[in-house]
Each structure stands twice: as C-alpha cells, then as structure tokens.
Amino acid sequence: MxxxxxxxxxxxxxxxxxxxxxxxxxxxxxxPVSGSGQELFQRYCATCHQPDANGVEGAFPPLRQTEWVLGDKGRIIRLVLYGMQGPIEVKGVSYNNVMTPHGFLTDEQVASVLTYVRSNFGNDADAVLADEVTRVRAAEGERDLFQSSRLRFRIGIPEAEEATEASAATIEQ
Ligand code: HEC
CATH class of the missing domain: 1.20.5 (Single alpha-helices involved in coiled-coils or other helix-helix interfaces)
Incomplete structure (x- = not known):
C-alpha cells in the first residue's frame, strides 16, 4: 500500500x-499604467463623474463647462492630487460629498487626464503641463483632503523656486 x-x-x-x-x-x-488622457479618464474619473462626464445630479458633479474644469489650473491640479470634501455648487446644483485623492498618479498622468478633460466634453481650455503638476505637488507636499471652502480660493501655480521654498518650510514645521 x-x-x-x-x-x-x-x-x-x-x-x-x-x-x-x-x-x-x-x-x-x-x-505601471501610463495610458492616454482618455484611458486615464475612463479608469480614474468616469466611475464617479460618468463616462460622458455628465455626473450624477446631487452626488457627482458634471465636468462639462464648469467653473472648476475651465478655471484656474492650480486649483484642479490640487483637487486631483489631494481630493476634496465639503459643500460646493456646480451649475446651480449643490453637492456635499467626497472626491478621493489621486496623488498616486504621476505628474504626467495628472497633466494628461486634466488636459483631456479640459479639451473634451464641450470644454475648450488650455493644456495642463506635467511641470505645473510637479510644482504644485512640491509646494503642497504631503497633505490631507482639502476642504471645499479652502480649495475654492487656493489658486495659482507656484514658481519653481517658490515650490522648493514652500516644501522646505513644510519640512521645518
Ligand atoms: C470617488 C468619486 C470620484 C472620483 C474617482 C473622481 N471624482 Fe471628481 N469629484 C467627486 C465629487 C464627489 C466631487 C465634489 C466634491 C464635493 O462635494 O466637495 C468632485 C469634484 C470634481 C471637480 C470640481 C467640480 C466640477 O464638477 O467641476 C472636478 C473638476 C473633478 N471632480 C474632476 C475629477 C477628475 C479629473 C477625476 C479623475 C482624475 C475625478 N474627478 C475623480 C468625485 C470623484
């Protein structure tokens, strides 16, 4: 046996x-997934904002000709990197929800997906450059989700030197 x-x-x-x-x-x-702006959008944004960027009323705001999408680049770069929570109004509809941070994306990926969003879905705004994402990330460093009341006014892209100074200041604190 x-x-x-x-x-x-x-x-x-x-x-x-x-x-x-x-x-x-x-x-x-x-x-790693590099992907085109369109692929990145479908993968990382469409689940909430919907593949047609129309959003879900009251839950996920649309990305078509909104103040945030067409407006200041520094603000939407911060939004994508760090996420946001709190009340906002988009095209006359109120939202008070959470957008998760996407800081795990590379600077190129953030630039690429934002450029895609800003030039599709009826939007016509200039491209977001990887260098601009690098500078915002350097200036903000590691941080928690933004409150909408704060991020709303947090605009602009720091100069390269300012970004370095700001991150040095963050380390000192
Ligand atoms: C988990 C769901 C979710 C994902 C994923 C997500 N968002 Fe959002 N997004 C939201 C919510 C919710 C808000 C509104 C947050 C609030 O109420 O403060 C928002 C707000 C926004 C806004 C500002 C308001 C507007 O509609 O103009 C933009 C721009 C935006 N998101 C772009 C993106 C992009 C680009 C991606 C992909 C990189 C993305 N979002 C991924 C949920 C999401």
Missing part, C-alpha cells in the same frame, strides 16, 4: 498553483 496523494488533490494543487502564478504575472505586467 502506498500513501500517495489522490490524483484529484494533486490536480487541484497544480491548478491553484498555476492560477496563483498567472495572477502574479499579470499583476506585475499590468503596472
């Missing part, structure tokens, strides 16, 4: 092992 493992068990181990390996493989090979 042998104490061999039944064939069905061995098969199962083989299948699970294989699935595990392929899972690991795809997890490694699917990173």
């Amino acid at each position: 042998t104490n061999q493992t039944p064939i069905s068990v061995r098969l199962m181990i083989a299948v699970v092992g294989f699935a595990g390996l392929t899972g690991l493989w795809s997890a490694c090979s699917s990173e």
